[in-house]
Amino acid sequence: MKIMVVGGGGREHAIVKKVKESPLAEEIYVLPGNAGMSADAVCVPIGAKDLDGIVAFAKEKQIDYAIVAPDDPLVLGAVDRLNEAGIPCFGPRANAAIIEGSKIFSKNLMKKYRIPTAAYEVFTEMDAALKYLDETSYPTVIKADGLALGKGVVIAMNREEARDAVRSMMEDHMFGDSGSRVVIEEFLTGPEVSVLAFTDGKTVIPMISSMDHKRALDGDAGLNTGGMGTIAPNPYYTPDVAETCHREIFLPTIEAMNQEGRTFKGCLYFGLMLTPKGPKVIEYNCRFGDPETQVVLPLLESDLLTVMMACTNGTLAETEVKFSSRSACCVIMASGGYPKGYESGFEITVDGDMTAELFVAGAKEADGKLVTAGGRVLGVTAVAENLPAAIEEAYRNVPKVHFAKAHYRTDIGKRALEATK
Numbered sequence: 101m102k103i104m105v106v107g108g109g110g111r112e113h114a115i116v117k118k119v120k121e122s123p124l125a126e127e128i129y130v131l132p133g134n135a136g137m138s139a140d141a142v143c144v145p146i147g148a149k150d151l152d153g154i155v156a157f158a159k160e161k162q163i164d165y166a167i168v169a170p171d172d173p174l175v176l177g178a179v180d181r182l183n184e185a186g187i188p189c190f191g192p193r194a195n196a197a198i199i200e201g202s203k204i205f206s207k208n209l210m211k212k213y214r215i216p217t218a219a220y221e222v223f224t225e226m227d228a229a230l231k232y233l234d235e236t237s238y239p240t241v242i243k244a245d246g247l248a249l250g251k252g253v254v255i256a257m258n259r260e261e262a263r264d265a266v267r268s269m270m271e272d273h274m275f276g277d278s279g280s281r282v283v284i285e286e287f288l289t290g291p292e293v294s295v296l297a298f299t300d301g302k303t304v305i306p307m308i309s310s311m312d313h314k315r316a317l318d319g320d321a322g323l324n325t326g327g328m329g330t331i332a333p334n335p336y337y338t339p340d341v342a343e344t345c346h347r348e349i350f351l352p353t354i355e356a357m358n359q360e361g362r363t364f365k366g367c368l369y370f371g372l373m374l375t376p377k378g379p380k381v382i383e384y385n386c387r388f389g390d391p392e393t394q395v396v397l398p399l400l401e402s403d404l405l406t407v408m409m410a411c412t413n414g415t416l417a418e419t420e421v422k423f424s425s426r427s428a429c430c431v432i433m434a435s436g437g438y439p440k441g442y443e444s445g446f447e448i449t450v451d452g453d454m455t456a457e458l459f460v461a462g463a464k465e466a467d468g469k470l471v472t473a474g475g476r477v478l479g480v481t482a483v484a485e486n487l488p489a490a491i492e493e494a495y496r497n498v499p500k501v502h503f504a505k506a507h508y509r510t511d512i513g514k515r516a517l518e519a520t521k
């Protein structure tokens with residue numbers, strides 16, 4: 101089969117490597133990919149949001165199966181467009197991708213179908229939002245409605261911070277149109293768990309659980325990022341919690357989307373918080389998480405392409421999805437300064453004795469060398485018998501990757517380890 105993967109980061113590299121293991125895959129194209137994954141797939145310089153370019157390429161190459169990984173093209177309708185062109189595709193159609201594309205949609209869905217989430221109010225007028233801030237309790241959480249690259253969430257400790265956040269979203273349009281409507285919600289506490297799930301719209305099969313580390317610095321200090329590292333499985337996600345989540349969150353969400361005429365097929369990401377009152381949904385994403393995918397897929401033992409095609413064809417119930425009983429740890433190496441300004445163009449070199457996998461996110465070729473070209477440069481993922489061993493192995497390999505001003509956290513998995521004590 102000829103496979104096309106849309107996207108260009110570490111998540112896409114992890115998908116490409118797993119697809120490459122499939123006996124069904126003959127040719128793999130990645131649009132646009134990056135120079136760091138050119139050994140695993142043919143990178144084609146077509147942007148992930150260029151729907152016309154993507155469809156034209158898929159038709160020209162007679163692609164047998166497409167995988168659309170990032171949120172933007174999904175929300176823009178890449179799957180609808182590819183399907184119209186007769187190309188089967190992994191991922192939700194636009195009318196289901198809205199579960200990530202609009203926070204207001206997803207909050208209203210949860211309220212209507214009684215899926216546990218933080219209490220909230222929606223505001224379309226700034227004055228009403230500011231007035232509400234006079235009455236609410238703190239901390240409080242302010243979210244821009246639309247896609248904001250994972251940065252449209254502000255946890256305000258007091259009224260002043262909250263007012264600043266509302267103003268920058270609704271008046272200064274810091275997140276563009278995505279901030280013209282905001283959600284203000286209850287601040288929840290508890291450990292966070294990411295659960296990615298395969299679904300064909302009828303059956304939902306959760307993948308192995310994971311934990312992201314969103315802050316830039318050790319000890320969960322510093323700014324929010326796209327994610328600085330992950331571990332899997334997440335020790336807070338016990339079999340009891342998993343059972344509750346399946347019954348109260350996963351199945352009701354799939355059913356709610358069907359009721360709304362928005363059947364979701366693909367990978368549905370549940371961002372959960374295990375609060376003292378039980379698991380609650382913090383966010384849905386309509387796609388594989390990044391860097392969660394960089395620990396989850398290396399632990400998948402079943403054939404990824406077969407599972408994905410079962411999601412498309414509606415045959416997931418008859419398909420085996422098996423995960424290893426081992427553990428994985430991914431440490432993201434970023435450009436110094438990320439998520440604020442950073443320099444790029446530094447050569448990336450790797451020692452020959454790596455015993456971990458590399459998933460490259462931000463790199464390009466210059467003068468025949470691989471150089472840095474993004475905030476998050478790459479992920480170093482180790483798989484081992486148990487979590488402590490995976491963490492140790494990942495950190496044993498990080499110093500074997502070299503580029504100037506590299507920044508990484510030194511405590512990925514530390515909090516998870518405390519949970520196991």
Ligand code: AMP
Nearest residue numbers: 218241250253285286287288371382383
């Ligand atoms: P999101 O972009 O929705 O994933 O939010 C980013 C991060 O903000 C989450 O991973 C949580 O750590 C935090 N967060 C979001 N909503 C809440 C909430 N209601 N209470 C506490 N923390 C939250």
Ligand code: GLY
Nearest residue numbers: 312327389390391
């Ligand atoms: N790691 C969080 C996300 O993919 O949105």
